[in-house]
Amino acid sequence: MAVVSVKNLCVVYDGFEAIQDLSFSLEDGDYLCVVGENGSGKSTLIKTLLGLVKQNSGEIIYDNLKSAQIGYMPQQTAIQRDFPASVMEVVLTGCLKLNGRLPFFKKSVKELAKKNLEKVGALALADKCYGELSGGQQQRVLLARALCSTEKLLILDEPVANLDPKATNELYDLILKLNKEQKITVIMVSHDIRCAVLQASKVLHLDKTPVFFGTTSDYINSPEGRKFLGHEHCLCGGES
């Protein structure tokens, strides 16, 4: 059964029709890359999937999953870059739902946070100050935080924005590894189109309405894909 299926979704956001008649579904272990110009409804789609924006019509059906059980990695804000908190404190903010109403974190929850830091290769940073990490390290920590609230579905909003090429490749490799090894379904929005598309198994090209939805190899050979990707070769890591 599909992890998430979206049927005839229409969303009006800020007075504009941001998404019109969008339908797609993702299977367990899919890696979807959402592409499109600015204002094409990518961010609105993410917000709607997370339940932060109400759809006007259509439906989103999750298999055995509530919207609060999605691992979300939002774009970094200016506030966070020099935030005085340890890495552990940041990751634990992803575990609040598991912890229930308790004012302090349970031991099992702390263990989970550590496990997820280990998954992203950042366990050694647990005691460091988040604000003093490099951009790539900060993104790893935010990914670990996202993992704390999910075992099934990750939604990543521009995960490589502001990263240097090396950190970008490392983060892509990490996301791919999580997708393959942990069988986590991934939905990623990215401006860095060419690399992102080569990583993903499926592509959704949005321009308010869906322009294309299908596998990556079909997209690369489709007229829309060729137009959008251009003919240049991707210079970054990719799946190899």
Next chain:
Amino acid sequence: MLEELIGLLSLTFFRRALIVGILVSLSAALLGVSLVLKRYSMIGDGLSHVGFCTLSIAAVMNWAPLYFSIPIVVLAAFLLLRLSENGKIKGDAATALITTSSLAIGVIVTSLGSGMTTDVNNYMFGSILIMSESDVTLSVILSVAVLTLFVLFYNKLLAVTFDESFAKATGIKAGLYNMLLAILTALTIVLGMRMMGTLLISGLIVFPALTSMGVFKKFKSVIICSAIVSVICFIIGMFGSYIFSTPAGASVVVANLITFVVFRIVGTICAKIKK
């Protein structure tokens, strides 16, 4: 000297001021860390001016100052948050609007009433002589409420401060916790402003937070340090104001300023040594 300072404690007005001040400093320091990090530092200033307005009205109408101020300032806190979150007027501009309008209304009301007398001076720069016994009781109750709520919701406040959109996505009611923060701030300000002064109370909110951020890099250490710094600076300021015959509110802020500078220097040296 020491005996003289201990003798101060036997004075009722001084004891009351000290109790209320310590509780207010503690609350302000805890809330201040979140407010500063969320770029809400000026909310304190805005709210204290609303407080000035309500105090002036209460004085002219002969109403009990705290009971009148608290609901109005809490309401203003709601309004400020609403405006800064989804209004067309951005946060800092909205604060400036509310600050100046309340000040203007307050000054007009006072001049219509008793004229610009020592009352206004007291509201602006604070006075430690005006705490009645029922004020002390109310302050203690409210401060304990502020502290309890802060401890209970500490983790959620951290989550909302660090990343509101993530918090919302994981099902935490970020709007609710922002409101909680604003209401607790409003209460703290109303309790502290008559003693510290309308123009000086926001010093209690920003200074301890910034001071401890200069040295500490973990949220919990920043919170604990700023609570300790705030209380110690308040006590030093109060005794300092007696020794040098300076106004209490201003002395507390200057004590905070000196600590801030010292911490920043220590922080810079520590960072250099680490490298």
